[in-house]
Amino acid sequence: MRIVVTNCNTTQEMTEEIVRGARAAAGPGTTVLGLTPAWGPESAEGWLDSYLSAAAVIDTLRRYDGPRYDAVVMAGFGEHGREGVRELVDVPVVDITEAAAHLACLLGRRYGVVTTLERSCGQIEDSLELAGVGRNCAAVVGTGLGVLELEDGERTESAFLAAAERARDAGAEVLVLGCAGMTGLQRVVGEKLGVPVVDGVAAAVKLAESLVALGLTTSRTGGYAKPLPKRRAWGAASA
Structure with a gap:
């Protein structure tokens, strides 16, 4: 595969x-x-x-x-x-957004997402709603770190733990890593937090x-049906 x-x-x-x-x-x-x-x-x-x-x-x-x-x-x-x-x-x-949220819903009643900058939180909330898993999200919390700043492991861990506390205070029973650049962090912080941490990747x-x-793939009935061939634009000259 x-x-x-x-x-x-x-x-x-x-x-x-x-x-x-x-x-x-x-x-x-x-x-x-x-x-x-x-x-x-x-x-x-x-x-x-x-x-x-x-x-x-x-x-x-x-x-x-x-x-x-x-x-x-x-x-x-x-x-x-x-x-x-x-x-x-x-x-x-x-x-990874949808996958992490679905698995988090199997581990606790409500989950929280810890991500990078605060400006990304609304976008993540919208993505979770579109995927149908927004109602179980207790909070989306930013660490204040940009994506390219995640290379500093010690700083990232400290910022994540602080943001995770805010998510737990909001009712999160499971935490989700809200950036692909955080991959691997779940092994470091899981025990310290005392709650499951899901890595989206x-x-x-x-x-x-x-x-x-299982031999399953995207349905072609309805929303993901293959588009019809494009028609000639209105007013275009005939061949």
């Missing part, structure tokens, strides 16, 4: 970190291939970045000419493009493997 993991930004070092986390979660026989968009934001941190990122990721998959793959994992927490990719490709598409990889093993 081959899973393609798409980074939502152009930072190759982050793609490599995400792929390491994905490979650690993958089962025997699963190959993980990371894709980095050739254009778009260096780090996706806001509405404009997110829309640009969505177009760049979709463009990357449209132009992909490598080995056949069995599933796509979208490694951008709260980013746009999920629905477009599901319409584009003919394999299961699992978004790992969650998405395991769900993708399950869908492939």
Whole structure:
């Protein structure tokens, strides 16, 4: 089985970190291939970045000419493009935001998301609502760190723990890592927090493997049906 993991930004070092986390979660026989968009934001941190990122990721998959793959994992927490990719490709598409929230709902009544900048919180809330898992979210809390600042492990851990306390105070029984760049942090902070911590990359990889093993993929009835061929624009001259 081959899973393609798409980074939502152009930072190759982050793609490599995400792929390491994905490979650690993958089962025997699963190959993980990371894709980095050739254009778009260096780090996706806001509405404009997110829309640009969505177009760049979709463009990357449209132009992909490598080995056949069995599933796509979208490694951008709260980013746009999920629905477009599901319409584009003919394999299961699992978004880390949705995957992490679904698994969190199996572990506790309410979960909290700890993410990067506060400006990303509203976007994440919208993504959770669209995925149908927003009602179980107790809080989305920012650490105040930008995506590219997550390389400082000690600083990230400290900021995460402080934000996690706020999420627990709001009623969260389970915590979710709200950025693909936080992959691996769950092992460090889980015991200190005393609550389950879900990593979206790992969650998405395991769900993708399950869908492939069960022979399931995106429904083509309704919202994700393949679009009809484009009609000639009004007023265009006849051939």
